[in-house]
Amino acid sequence: MEKLKDAFDFRDFSRAEQIGLIIFSIFLFLFPWLGAGSFVKAVMIQFLLFSLFGMGWNTIGGYGGQVELGKAQYVGIGAYTVALTMVWWNIPFWVSMPIGILLAVGYSFMIGYPLFRLKGHYFAIATICTSLVLQDIFANWKLVGAAKGIELPIHDHPDFLYMQFKSDTYYYYFIMVLFYVALFYMNWFRRSKLGYQLRMIKDDEDAAESLGIDIRWCKIKAYTIASAFVAVGGGFMAVYNLYIDPASVMDLDLSIKIALMAMLGGAGSLWGPIIGAAFLVPLDRFLGSWLGGHKGLVGLDFMIYAMLIMVVSAYQPRGIWGIIEQFRRKGS
Numbered sequence: 606m607e608k609l610k611d612a613f614d615f616r617d618f619s620r621a622e623q624i625g626l627i628i629f630s631i632f633l634f635l636f637p638w639l640g641a642g643s644f645v646k647a648v649m650i651q652f653l654l655f656s657l658f659g660m661g662w663n664t665i666g667g668y669g670g671q672v673e674l675g676k677a678q679y680v681g682i683g684a685y686t687v688a689l690t691m692v693w694w695n696i697p698f699w700v701s702m703p704i705g706i707l708l709a710v711g712y713s714f715m716i717g718y719p720l721f722r723l724k725g726h727y728f729a730i731a732t733i734c735t736s737l738v739l740q741d742i743f744a745n746w747k748l749v750g751a752a753k754g755i756e757l758p759i760h761d762h763p764d765f766l767y768m769q770f771k772s773d774t775y776y777y778y779f780i781m782v783l784f785y786v787a788l789f790y791m792n793w794f795r796r797s798k799l800g801y802q803l804r805m806i807k808d809d810e811d812a813a814e815s816l817g818i819d820i821r822w823c824k825i826k827a828y829t830i831a832s833a834f835v836a837v838g839g840g841f842m843a844v845y846n847l848y849i850d851p852a853s854v855m856d857l858d859l860s861i862k863i864a865l866m867a868m869l870g871g872a873g874s875l876w877g878p879i880i881g882a883a884f885l886v887p888l889d890r891f892l893g894s895w896l897g898g899h900k901g902l903v904g905l906d907f908m909i910y911a912m913l914i915m916v917v918s919a920y921q922p923r924g925i926w927g928i929i930e931q932f933r934r935k936g937s
Contacts, residue, residue, distance in 0.1 A: 617792055622875075633781055637774045646773045650845070652886040653780045654838050659867040659878025660787045661834020665827040666864060667872035668800055670807030672725075675732030676863045678739045679832040681855035682709045683839025685743065688755045688849050691767065695758070698768040702840040709836035710829050717825045733857065740855035754850025757843065768844040776845050783837060791875055794830075803827055807873070835863070862889075869914055871926025880925045888913070 666673050686705030690696040744752045762771045805813040870881025921927040
């Protein structure tokens with residue numbers, strides 16, 4: 606109970622972070638009432654969702670230094686658990702989402718133990734392979750809808766038990782609450798014993814092992830936490846879209862986007878995944894919408910997207926947060 610209290614202690618943020626967080630929170634809270642259209646609201650919802658994904662990935666990819674490119678499989682586990690339990694047994698969201706988290710955690714333990722025998726690019730390739738195999742299984746498994754996917758049963762609106770609403774405003778505030786729970790947890794995590802151990806492992810595994818740190822167990826714990834984060838986001842995607850299929854919740858592109866947003870914003874920092882999502886989600890949605898409607902320009906948005914990532918990465922390997930810290934040091 607004491608640890609839970611510490612995790613949500615606003616005083617753990619630095620002074621500058623507290624001021625920034627208050628201003629940002631006021632903006633987020635008032636945003637739905639600023640006259641934004643449905644498309645802009647959808648972009649904001651996706652920003653908060655990918656921030657959640659990125660913060661989860663950051664535990665193993667940022668603090669742990671492991672290039673993990675298979676997080677979409679856990680998005681899929683969370684989404685399919687919520688969808689299937691609703692379709693088969695009419696189980697409410699508030700029961701099905703915790704089940705999805707438990708299944709994701711269990712699966713991450715099952716594959717994490719052998720995966721962390723590997724290092725470097727071998728580990729990265731292995732995470733891609735496990736994700737692709739699971740996607741292929743679901744795409745051919747008729748019991749779960751195969752490639753066709755699953756449509757969730759429609760309930761009377763609003764229905765808080767099954768999380769179905771006519772207005773995106775309800776979904777916006779719900780994902781905002783999940784975002785803040787993740788943010789406060791990650792603020793506690795970066796100062797926790799596991800957080801410090803992971804940073805030491807990232808810097809020098811041999812030195813960490815010589816100090817008695819169980820490297821493999823620390824990586825598995827971080828991998829499990831990351832899997833729980835994205836499974837929560839997957840459950841949200843199921844009720845928000847009311848339809849899922851393997852291509853939408855298990856695709857390799859989704860895994861890469863999650864990792865890229867965190868790395869571009871600044872892997873291994875609290876604010877990096879949020880900055881990365883704030884930068885890339887609107888860019889992806891608005892550029893894709895604008896360029897996609899012009900003949901001969903389809904796909905140009907992806908080239909611009911990739912070019913910006915390369916420019917930022919070449920200038921500062923620590924991402925956008927690294928650039929911000931660099932200017933802060935110069936100004937002080």
